[in-house]
Amino acid sequence: MLQINPNMINFSDLSFIFRFLPIFLIAYYFLPSRLRPLILLVGSLAFYAVGDLKSLVILVAAVIVNIFISYGCRKHSKICLFGIVTLDIVLLLSFKFLAGYGSGIGIGLPLGISFFTFKMVSFQADLYAGRIPKNHGFICVAAYFTMFPQVISGPIMRYSDFEKNSMLSGKADRFLVFKDRLSLYLDKIEEGLVYFTLGFAMKVLIADYLAMMWNDIGTIGYESISTPLAWAGVICYSLNLYFDFWGYSLMAAGIGIMLGFPLVRNFDHPYLSKSVSEFYRRWHMTLGAWFRDYVYFPMGGSKKGKLTTIRNLTIVWILTGLWHGVTLNFIVWAGMLLMMILCEKFVLVSNKKLLNIVGRFNVLVMIPITWVIFALPGKEDLVNYLGRMFPFWGIGVAVNSADFGKLLSMYYPFLLAGLILLLPGIYSFFARHRRDWPVRLVLLVLFWISAVFVSTKAGNPFMYFNF
Amino acid sequence: MKIFFQHILSMGIMVIALLFTVDSAFGQGRVYEETEYSLENPPLLASSLQTIADGEAPYLFRIIGEKIFSDKLNTPDNASDNQSENNNPGSEVTSGDAAISEGGNAEGVEVSSGNAEEITGGNGIGITAGNAGEGSMISDGNADITENGEATGGNAEQGISEEAVQNEQTTGDAVEAIEENVPDNYVLSSVTDDYFDDALFIGDSRTVGLSEYCPELNGRATFYSKVSLTIYGLDDKEFVSVPIVPEEGMDIPEDQLPREKVTVFEALSRKQFAKIYIMLGLNELGSGTGSSFTEAYSNVINQIRELQPDAIIIIQGIMHVTHSKSSKDRVFKNSTINERNEMLKALADGEHVFYVDMNEATDDANGGLTQDLSFDNVHLKAKSYALWYDYLKNHAYVRESQVEQYKPVAEAQEEAAPEEKSE
Numbered sequence: 001m002l003q004i005n006p007n008m009i010n011f012s013d014l015s016f017i018f019r020f021l022p023i024f025l026i027a028y029y030f031l032p033s034r035l036r037p038l039i040l041l042v043g044s045l046a047f048y049a050v051g052d053l054k055s056l057v058i059l060v061a062a063v064i065v066n067i068f069i070s071y072g073c074r075k076h077s078k079i080c081l082f083g084i085v086t087l088d089i090v091l092l093l094s095f096k097f098l099a100g101y102g103s104g105i106g107i108g109l110p111l112g113i114s115f116f117t118f119k120m121v122s123f124q125a126d127l128y129a130g131r132i133p134k135n136h137g138f139i140c141v142a143a144y145f146t147m148f149p150q151v152i153s154g155p156i157m158r159y160s161d162f163e164k165n166s167m168l169s170g171k172a173d174r175f176l177v178f179k180d181r182l183s184l185y186l187d188k189i190e191e192g193l194v195y196f197t198l199g200f201a202m203k204v205l206i207a208d209y210l211a212m213m214w215n216d217i218g219t220i221g222y223e224s225i226s227t228p229l230a231w232a233g234v235i236c237y238s239l240n241l242y243f244d245f246w247g248y249s250l251m252a253a254g255i256g257i258m259l260g261f262p263l264v265r266n267f268d269h270p271y272l273s274k275s276v277s278e279f280y281r282r283w284h285m286t287l288g289a290w291f292r293d294y295v296y297f298p299m300g301g302s303k304k305g306k307l308t309t310i311r312n313l314t315i316v317w318i319l320t321g322l323w324h325g326v327t328l329n330f331i332v333w334a335g336m337l338l339m340m341i342l343c344e345k346f347v348l349v350s351n352k353k354l355l356n357i358v359g360r361f362n363v364l365v366m367i368p369i370t371w372v373i374f375a376l377p378g379k380e381d382l383v384n385y386l387g388r389m390f391p392f393w394g395i396g397v398a399v400n401s402a403d404f405g406k407l408l409s410m411y412y413p414f415l416l417a418g419l420i421l422l423l424p425g426i427y428s429f430f431a432r433h434r435r436d437w438p439v440r441l442v443l444l445v446l447f448w449i450s451a452v453f454v455s456t457k458a459g460n461p462f463m464y465f466n467f
Numbered sequence: 468m469k470i471f472f473q474h475i476l477s478m479g480i481m482v483i484a485l486l487f488t489v490d491s492a493f494g495q496g497r498v499y500e501e502t503e504y505s506l507e508n509p510p511l512l513a514s515s516l517q518t519i520a521d522g523e524a525p526y527l528f529r530i531i532g533e534k535i536f537s538d539k540l541n542t543p544d545n546a547s548d549n550q551s552e553n554n555n556p557g558s559e560v561t562s563g564d565a566a567i568s569e570g571g572n573a574e575g576v577e578v579s580s581g582n583a584e585e586i587t588g589g590n591g592i593g594i595t596a597g598n599a600g601e602g603s604m605i606s607d608g609n610a611d612i613t614e615n616g617e618a619t620g621g622n623a624e625q626g627i628s629e630e631a632v633q634n635e636q637t638t639g640d641a642v643e644a645i646e647e648n649v650p651d652n653y654v655l656s657s658v659t660d661d662y663f664d665d666a667l668f669i670g671d672s673r674t675v676g677l678s679e680y681c682p683e684l685n686g687r688a689t690f691y692s693k694v695s696l697t698i699y700g701l702d703d704k705e706f707v708s709v710p711i712v713p714e715e716g717m718d719i720p721e722d723q724l725p726r727e728k729v730t731v732f733e734a735l736s737r738k739q740f741a742k743i744y745i746m747l748g749l750n751e752l753g754s755g756t757g758s759s760f761t762e763a764y765s766n767v768i769n770q771i772r773e774l775q776p777d778a779i780i781i782i783q784g785i786m787h788v789t790h791s792k793s794s795k796d797r798v799f800k801n802s803t804i805n806e807r808n809e810m811l812k813a814l815a816d817g818e819h820v821f822y823v824d825m826n827e828a829t830d831d832a833n834g835g836l837t838q839d840l841s842f843d844n845v846h847l848k849a850k851s852y853a854l855w856y857d858y859l860k861n862h863a864y865v866r867e868s869q870v871e872q873y874k875p876v877a878e879a880q881e882e883a884a885p886e887e888k889s890e
Contacts (some may be wrong), residue, residue: 004506014509015506015510018512019506182470186473193476215843219848220680220842223849397849400849440475443476448480448483451516452516455520456520
């Protein structure tokens with residue numbers, strides 16, 4: 001039996017970068033071009049199988065059922081749309097509940113289920129609304145649902161973007177001579193690698209180290225951290241989450257570009273926002289847009305009076321909380337955000353100046369605090385952590401006030417790098433000058449530095465830890 | 468060529484990846500560990516990258532470097548051996564050799580130490596001590612050496628430091644003075660906090676945690692502990708911060724001396740302790756066998772015995788990981804820990820070397836570390852360290868004559884009671 005390390009599905013893993021990706025790209029570009037959708041489908045299923053063989057059945061079944069019923073949606077059958085959307089959502093939620101509360105049964109969440117079910121719903125809704133004109137056939141749609149750059153954690157790309165890929169359809173290079181074709185492929189790969197490298201570096205050089213710091217805080221125990229460390233932990237976790245997810249999204253987008261897809265933006269410097277609602281238009285943008293287009297707008301959005309708006313926002317945020325997880329902390333997290341957004345929309349809206357100040361405060365202070373709620377599913381952990389942040393609520397156990405200095409001396413370069421990267425200039429500089437060769441040379445160096453850092457984690461059963 | 472430079476990023480990644488792969492392939496079994504190629508392992512080029520991460524040059528670079536810069540053409544194996552020897556600080560080699568050698572050889576050994584001051588100082592006192600060893604008992608610090616004939620050479624250096632740090636070891640000597648020919652065995656007993664005043668703890672990150680989250684030990688005991696320390700690292704990891712050895716004749720109080728980082732063995736040769744607790748072995752689980760580990764452990768104990776003839780050594784069994792970790796992990800299994808703990812237990816001689824197993828205080832019904840006590844399944848949470856400390860307090864080895872001195876006042880009546888708690 002062929003044994004493949006399941007870490008291969010991490011974009012920052014060496015076996016993904018130096019085994020799966022090059023082999024896939026060679027197959028994709030050098031086998032006959034009309035086979036590309038099939039190669040993407042087969043490659044993606046193989047990729048998924050390496051990560052979570054047991055759930056492959058669920059993915060394949062969901063794909064087949066969705067494609068079957070999509071013919072009904074194409075004919076604007078309301079029953080079909082309603083049926084399949086219900087089915088997809090029930091599939092997602094039942095696994096969420098099983099994973100959240102049925103830990104005894106040993107059923108984990110199937111890999112990427114939150115993302116592929118959302119892609120399926122958007123596909124059916126777009127079909128029903130006539131936004132997808134042409135029939136692309138079974139293989140193309142299946143490849144869209146399962147494509148490996150997005151199957152694990154998004155971004156939730158729309159089918160209309162999937163269609164734009166002229167490499168996949170073979171239109172772009174069908175009549176070119178070999179030399180021009182090679183040049184075209186390399187252009188795509190080079191462009192994709194720019195984004196991939198930026199994401200790779202964020203993930204490996206910043207996020208992974210901040211994750212270690214967050215883990216160190218947990219090792220001490222939330223009831224025993226000093227108050228300064230509790231606040232440093234808030235910053236640490238917020239930056240960790242941001243660069244982990246942004247880095248991942250850039251890597252995913254980069255791989256997409258290598259295959260000919262357009263750039264899918266998932267983050268747009270959210271911490272520069274002036275309000276919480278703006279923050280969530282710039283954070284995990286494809287998820288926010290999904291809720292906007294398939295939940296908020298169909299219910300009337302904000303155009304049907306105050307009460308409807310409040311109702312719609314409430315529904316969107318309850319669903320957003322449930323989508324992240326069914327445990328209580330996610331509901332609290334979503335509830336807090338909903339309160340802040342409602343407050344911005346209806347209370348502060350009259351006073352522009354106040355809105356600005358409170359909005360910035362919410363984005364820079366309150367949102368990081370909501371991430372701690374997001375991070376700690378256990379009620380006791382959450383109470384302990386908040387108790388240490390605001391120590392007048394209770395005293396800690398076995399607190400060593402030197403912990404702040406110790407962890408900071410270990411991790412300050414990563415915190416600092418993360419804070420600096422919050423400034424918009426650096427990323428946009430690379431994105432704007434990505435075609436200049438000095439920038440690419442810098443990225444080349446950055447790539448190999450990141451690879452060296454990753455290698456220290458390779459083959460280490462702890463991932464990053466050493467006792 | 469134009470295509471190459473237009474796509475410098477992709478081409479650069481490709482070419483360098485190929486170079487590293489070739490490098491790793493050639494270096495296999497030479498400078499890199501030989502691995503079977505399999506899709507379970509990271510790609511071949513990981514060996515080269517890991518070498519760079521360790522701050523060394525990859526294999527091919529080393530060869531090229533040698534071809535160009537060195538006159539004699541070493542084979543790569545010799546080259547790397549030489550390098551690693553040169554990296555070793557002279558002092559360690561000294562203490563290692565000296566430990567084996569007889570007193571008369573002390574001079575020869577001392578020469579290998581790089582420090583001029585140390586040589587002169589060492590010789591003088593080393594010889595004195597050696598002579599004294601045959602003769603009468605001297606009641607000052609050098610008496611330690613006389614008790615143990617074979618250690619004379621090894622303690623040549625210790626001699627100097629003893630002069631420098633005489634104040635520190637009064638306790639140990641006082642004990643010596645009381646002790647006459649009366650048989651005074653060590654017995655298991657409960658003790659008060661001050662028992663740990665002259666105790667040393669050697670260990671990995673778990674012991675680091677004990678040093679940080681056990682306020683009763685803080686300021687009392689000494690800790691030579693470091694994250695990811697192994698039993699193999701006591702003679703080459705320089706992390707113990709100690710005052711430097713002052714030049715002869717200089718009389719500077721210890722706390723005003725500049726500090727330097729030395730190895731555990733070097734530090735042990737400078738300052739004496741009465742009790743030395745060791746908990747090591749977690750980081751070693753993935754490498755070697757139980758017997759190779761125990762052999763290394765046994766060597767360490769022997770070396771410490773020579774450097775610290777008056778100290779008792781308490782081997783602590785390796786703390787378990789949680790049941791959930793143990794049942795999932797390939798390496799960190801409680802069964803392996805138990806196996807190795809059994810072998811460590813056999814190293815205790817009941818006279819100078821003892822074995823305690825604090826797992827009794829932290830285990831759950833599955834024989835693993837209790838889940839609630841740990842966040843990461845391996846380390847105790849801050850608040851859980853008290854259990855470990857309580858266990859040590861209730862399972863301390865004390866000379867029969869001193870049991871009363873350390874006996875907790877309140878617990879004088881109920882000595883056995885704390886043990887029940889740990890069941």
